[in-house]
Each structure stands twice: as structure tokens, then as C-alpha cells.
Amino acid sequence: MPNRCIRPGDNPDLTKERETCTFDTDELAANLYGSRRNLERRREISQKVSADPDFADPIPHEFLSREKAVDATAKKSKVIFQKWKNLVKPEEMPHLVNEAVGIQGFPLALHHAMFLPSLNSQADDDLAAEILPRAKAYEIIGTYAQTEMGHGTNLRELETTATYDKTTQEFVINTPTRKAMKWWPGNLGKMSNYAVVCCQLIIDGKNLGPHNFLVQLRCEKTHEPLPGITVGDIGPKIAYNTTDNGFLALDNVRIPRRQMLMKHAKVSPDGTYTPPIHAKLNYGAMVHVRAHMIYSHGHLLARAAAVATRYSAVRRQGRIENGGPEVQILDYQTQQHRIFPQIARAYAILFAGQEVRDQYAKTLEGIANGQADLLPDLHALTSGLKSVVTFMGGLGIEQCRMSCGGHGYSDASGLPKLYGVQIGGCTYEGENMVMLQQTARYLMKGVKWAEQGKSLSPSIAYLGKKSGKSLIGLKGGDITREHEAILETLEHTARRLAIDASQLWEKRIKGGECKERAWNGVTVEMNRASRVYTRLFMARSFHRRLLSSPSSIRSVLSDLFSLYLHYECVDMAQHLLEDGHCNGGQIQYLKKRLYEDLTTLRPNAVSLVDSFEISDRELNSVLGRRDGNVYEALFQWAKQSELNYTDVLPAVKNYMMPMMEENRSKL
Numbered sequence: 001m002p003n004r005c006i007r008p009g010d011n012p013d014l015t016k017e018r019e020t021c022t023f024d025t026d027e028l029a030a031n032l033y034g035s036r037r038n039l040e041r042r043r044e045i046s047q048k049v050s051a052d053p054d055f056a057d058p059i060p061h062e063f064l065s066r067e068k069a070v071d072a073t074a075k076k077s078k079v080i081f082q083k084w085k086n087l088v089k090p091e092e093m094p095h096l097v098n099e100a101v102g103i104q105g106f107p108l109a110l111h112h113a114m115f116l117p118s119l120n121s122q123a124d125d126d127l128a129a130e131i132l133p134r135a136k137a138y139e140i141i142g143t144y145a146q147t148e149m150g151h152g153t154n155l156r157e158l159e160t161t162a163t164y165d166k167t168t169q170e171f172v173i174n175t176p177t178r179k180a181m182k183w184w185p186g187n188l189g190k191m192s193n194y195a196v197v198c199c200q201l202i203i204d205g206k207n208l209g210p211h212n213f214l215v216q217l218r219c220e221k222t223h224e225p226l227p228g229i230t231v232g233d234i235g236p237k238i239a240y241n242t243t244d245n246g247f248l249a250l251d252n253v254r255i256p257r258r259q260m261l262m263k264h265a266k267v268s269p270d271g272t273y274t275p276p277i278h279a280k281l282n283y284g285a286m287v288h289v290r291a292h293m294i295y296s297h298g299h300l301l302a303r304a305a306a307v308a309t310r311y312s313a314v315r316r317q318g319r320i321e322n323g324g325p326e327v328q329i330l331d332y333q334t335q336q337h338r339i340f341p342q343i344a345r346a347y348a349i350l351f352a353g354q355e356v357r358d359q360y361a362k363t364l365e366g367i368a369n370g371q372a373d374l375l376p377d378l379h380a381l382t383s384g385l386k387s388v389v390t391f392m393g394g395l396g397i398e399q400c401r402m403s404c405g406g407h408g409y410s411d412a413s414g415l416p417k418l419y420g421v422q423i424g425g426c427t428y429e430g431e432n433m434v435m436l437q438q439t440a441r442y443l444m445k446g447v448k449w450a451e452q453g454k455s456l457s458p459s460i461a462y463l464g465k466k467s468g469k470s471l472i473g474l475k476g477g478d479i480t481r482e483h484e485a486i487l488e489t490l491e492h493t494a495r496r497l498a499i500d501a502s503q504l505w506e507k508r509i510k511g512g513e514c515k516e517r518a519w520n521g522v523t524v525e526m527n528r529a530s531r532v533y534t535r536l537f538m539a540r541s542f543h544r545r546l547l548s549s550p551s552s553i554r555s556v557l558s559d560l561f562s563l564y565l566h567y568e569c570v571d572m573a574q575h576l577l578e579d580g581h582c583n584g585g586q587i588q589y590l591k592k593r594l595y596e597d598l599t600t601l602r603p604n605a606v607s608l609v610d611s612f613e614i615s616d617r618e619l620n621s622v623l624g625r626r627d628g629n630v631y632e633a634l635f636q637w638a639k640q641s642e643l644n645y646t647d648v649l650p651a652v653k654n655y656m657m658p659m660m661e662e663n664r665s666k667l
């Protein structure tokens, strides 16, 4: 079944790969994006962006200074949010932005990711009616300013205050110390003129904890900072350099009472405080991003896998058999072992990302109806997924980069930037070690509920099951039964790690430590339990997707799922062996199966990444281009380096030439 990416003039090695593909790449892509119609829309948007002269890049962004890159990004953003705004649906926006602008951020990123979601879910009706239409029409640009120079994780210790003044019915927003300055918020430095600012709410001298307030930062006409406001850019970073992550100090800035986001927690004119139905509803914008970033991180890994796979199919280096031709590097087992698990993980993350977005939508619906009972489960799952997926993605992208040899180190490959952007996810929206502990808190409750025979939500139902013997390697050749045997073993391992961590914690408490100190003594084990809980969820989610997939792609998805399961189990072998649930022979069996999977997937590897349906423009990689004509493209790319504008650089003329001349004249 030939792959539809084949076109005349392509690298013959890539064409051959595509001709031997055993599944319909469009069918898999349609399944990934939800429907044929969505796939067609995706292609349509890619094509239209490429054809729009307003999005043309005279030279690649890699060769621009930061200021010029920010300028180019802002220019394109204006085109997106004026000319294109009504041509795409909101759910198509991220793809449009990726195509048109790239992945390093743009002026309205935080406006979409956090400003609008905070207002939507936390502003009361009056404030929403006033500000949301303006924000949605891009009359104003906003961001979400929470993190301070001195505190990011521990929100309880944020220092920015919002003190209620009953006499004027205003809040006074203040930055009391240097380290209380807001530091890091995206698009805060230069682009935004409004922000949702997270402050300690103080009423009658009592601190009621972090709450959110809408604050105008800049004049709507001149864009100059308003009195009392110091704001700017925090400087260059590993990546996201077209984003103006910013600093902000507020010197006793007064805002009207109604600019507190009061859908859940409320302050009445006389200063009476009403708490929300769930104490953490003020943290909703973070849950929003955590729920959505899983999918976008899956896409980042998918890009890296696409680059590494295609390049490995066109790159020929060395021989496997003496006297044979130089081989495609994709034929080396080590190369397959580096790259194929990244393809499988990218699919797994994308599937899990889609499920968690649905779960988020259901939770929001509940909250809108006054029910926050789904929130703890969602918070535990998003915290775990956020941590596991960003770490897995970082390792995976770096493996893909290294698998491209020297060219992977060049910005031409797109991989260094991709890594820089992706790895930020380990830190933002809650540092990974911290968020895994949030998951662990929930697991510890789950262990207790299971002991008490209480009902458990689907994501922790496994805590209430009983373990049998591991059937890995004992279920004959039936792949369906093998998948089930592995899933049951993962369930056992996730359950065992959670129970062990709970017992370790209890032991320390019984030994005389307070709960919190005892917790700190077992957090490495707690986080292990959280990771395996999350990896179990991902495996189950992939399995659900496999079972519901059409027969035309069932076989290739099953092969991919086998590789995924075998790789994850070998990667977690320590946990499987630790309590004797699996034995050495079973791990050897899993490794043998994994090596077989590499061979099975080899003919479909290129087509599996083609089904990610990432256009050349979006991929932005000379090595990963669809046609595989990388060598000519590499030369054309390098010629655009500003060092090549002249044959003799001023640096050479001014320093190196005189030095050589002086040295020669000494002889």
C-alpha cells in the first residue's frame, strides 16, 4: 500500500521506503487527527500558509538577531489575528501558529494559553462581560503573571500583595521586595498591556492566600508603562527567544475591587471574603495548560522522530556486510533502537494528550455546574503526565538529535531549537519533581481508599485490584493476550510501588517523624510511584486507541504498541524485578521481543512518521524534509549565514590579517 508522500524527484531511498509501506498513511493520519476532514483541513492550512506572501521568510529565523526575530514574529502574528482570524476554528489555531510563526513563541501565546482561560474560568460575569469581548477581539493583549524572582513553586510564599482598601473599594497591588518582582511570565516584557497577576489577598491584615487580579500594565494608546509599573524583558534563554518573558514590579498600584477574578472566591464591598467551592480553583489556568501541553509535547517529539527517521533513511554511512554497499543508517539496529521507541512514544503521548484534553473539558463542565469532584483526579493525572511526558520528550528529542550525527548539532536540523523549546516544559507549569509529588499525594489517598474498599476513579482503579502471577512470556504467540499480560504486569508494578511508598512513609511517621519530614524522606520513591502510575495510564490509553482503531491500521498500530510496551518494560525492568513479580528470564524475553519489533517496524518507519503529517515548513528541518534531498539543501541553508555575506570578514581584516602580517614580518 504505497504512501501518498511519494513525488517525482524525491530521494530514491525515501521513495523506496514509502513504496514498501504496508498501511494507508492517510488512514493513520486521519485517526491521529480525529477524522479525514480534520486531516484535510490540516493540509489546507499548511498549503495556504505556504502560499501567503505575508508569511514568507526572506531568510531563515536561525540567522536573525533576537530583535529582528521578535519583529518578524509580531508581524506574522498580526496577519494571523487579523486576516486569518475568521478563516480557522479555535482548535485549528495552534496548527496555524506552528506553521506560520514556528515554535519559539509569539506575542499572543500567553494571551491564548493563560490570559483568556483565566478570565473565562475565573472572572465573574460582570468582569467577563467587560473584558472578554475586548480580549477575544485582540483589542488588548494579556498574560499570566504568577512566578516571582524568589518563588515559583511555592505559591503560598509569593510576596506580591493585593490589600483591600474598604474606603475606596480598591485593591492596592504592591511588590514589597526585589525578589517579589514577577519574573518569567511569557509576553509580559514588551507585548502585553494587561495581565492576570497572582497576589496574596490581604483583608484587614489577614492573608487569605494567592488570588488573581486583572491589572492594566500599559497605556492602551502609547503602550508606555502606567505609573507605578516597571516592566521589561528578562533577556535571552535556551530557546523561546521570540517570546518576551518579562519582569514586573508594581508600586502600590490601585485597581477597582471588581478587577479581582471573583467567579469562585469573592470579596464584597465591605470586605467580606467568600471562599471558592474548591480551594485550588484559583490555580485553574495552570491545570488548563498542563492538560493541553501533553498533546503539544507529543507533537514536538513527533517532529524530532520525523527528522531522525527520514534522515536515517537517506543517510548512507558504513557497511554491515563486507563488500556490500554503504547502508542506510536506519538499518543499524542501534539506530532503530534509538529512534523507533521515540516514534512509538510520540504516538502514545499524542493519544494520552487527546484523552486528557477530553477529561479536562468534562471537569470544566462539572465546575461550571458547581461540582469540583473530578478536579483531584484531573490534577493528579495532569501533574503526572506533564512531568513524565516532558522528561520523556526531552530524552527522546536528544536521542533523535544525536542519531543525526554532526548534522544534528547544526541548527539546520531544527533539532537543537526543538530541544530547547521542549525542555522548558520540565520547568514551566510546575517543576517536574514537584508535580510528581502532587500525583503521589493522590496515590497515597488512593492506597488508603483501596484498603478501605472505597470506590476508585478509573485512573486509580488498579489500586483496588489483586495481583496474580506475571504472565509475560507465558501466553503463547497470541499478541492480544501478550498485550494484556504486559498491561497487568504494569498495573501490578504501579500498585506495588504506590503501596511500598505508602508503607515507607508510614514507617517513618511511626518512627517519630512528622508527616511532612517523613514525606521528604520518601519522595524519590513517591515520584517513582507517580511515574509508573502515569506510564500505566499512557499504555492503557494507547491500548484503548488500538482497540478502537479501524482494521486498515490495526496491524501497524498493534506492531507499534508492542514495541512501545516492550520498550517501556525493559526501561522499567528494575521495577518489574525488584519484588520478584518478573524474573530475569521474562526480562530477557521482553528484550528479545523488542529486537523483533525493531525488525518488524523497519519497513514502515518512514511511513509512520509521514502519518504525523507535519509539513516541511512546520518541521523547519533541512534533514527532515519530505523529499529527502538534504545535501543540496544543507549547502543552500549554510550560504545564508551572515558570515557568508562577504568573502573577507571585518573580523579577519581587523585582527587576524594584521596578526598574521605582523608575525610574518618578524621572521
Ligand SMILES: CC/C=C\C/C=C\C/C=C\C/C=C\C/C=C\C/C=C\CC/C=C/C(=O)SCCNC(=O)CCNC(=O)[C@H](O)C(C)(C)COP(=O)(O)OP(=O)(O)OC[C@H]1O[C@@H](n2cnc3c(N)ncnc32)[C@H](O)[C@@H]1OP(=O)(O)O
Pocket (backbone or CB within 6 Å): 093, 094, 097, 108, 109, 112, 113, 144, 146, 147, 152, 153, 154, 155, 156, 186, 280, 281, 283, 284, 286, 287, 288, 289, 292, 293, 296, 375, 376, 379, 427, 428, 429, 430, 431, 434, 438, 441, 442
Ligand atoms: C494561538 C494559540 C492559540 C491557541 C492556544 C490554545 C490553547 C493553548 C493551551 C495550552 C498551551 C499548550 C501548550 C503550551 C505551549 C507552550 C507554553 C509556553 C509557555 C508556558 C507558560 C508557562 C506558564 C507558567 O509556568 S505559569 C506558572 C506555573 N507555576 C506553577 O505551576 C507553580 C507550581 N506550584 C503549584 O502548583 C503549587 O504551589 C503546588 C506545588 C501544587 C503546592 O500548592 P499549595 O501549597 O497551595 O498546595 P498543597 O501542596 O498544600 O496542596 C493542597 C491541596 O490542593 C491540591 N492542589 C494543588 N494544586 C492544585 C490544582 N492546580 N488543582 C487542584 N488541586 C490542587 C493538592 O493536590 C492538595 O490536595 P490534597 O490536600 O487533597 O492532597
Ligand SMILES: Cc1cc2nc3c(=O)[nH]c(=O)nc-3n(C[C@H](O)[C@H](O)[C@H](O)COP(=O)(O)OP(=O)(O)OC[C@H]3O[C@@H](n4cnc5c(N)ncnc54)[C@H](O)[C@@H]3O)c2cc1C
Pocket (backbone or CB within 6 Å): 110, 144, 145, 146, 147, 150, 151, 152, 153, 154, 183, 184, 185, 186, 240, 245, 424, 427, 428, 429, 430, 431, 433, 434
Ligand atoms: C520557558 C518558561 C516559561 C515560563 N512562563 C511563565 C509564565 O508565563 N508565567 C509564570 O508565572 N511563570 C512562568 N515560568 C516560570 C515557571 O513556572 C517556574 O520557573 C516554575 O514553576 C519553577 O519555579 P522556580 O523557577 O521558582 O523553581 P524553584 O521552585 O526554585 O525550584 C528549583 C529546584 O528546586 C527543587 N524544588 C523546589 N521545590 C521543591 C519541592 N517542593 N520538592 C522537591 N524539590 C523542589 C526542584 O529540583 C527545582 O528544580 C516560566 C518558566 C520557563 C522556564
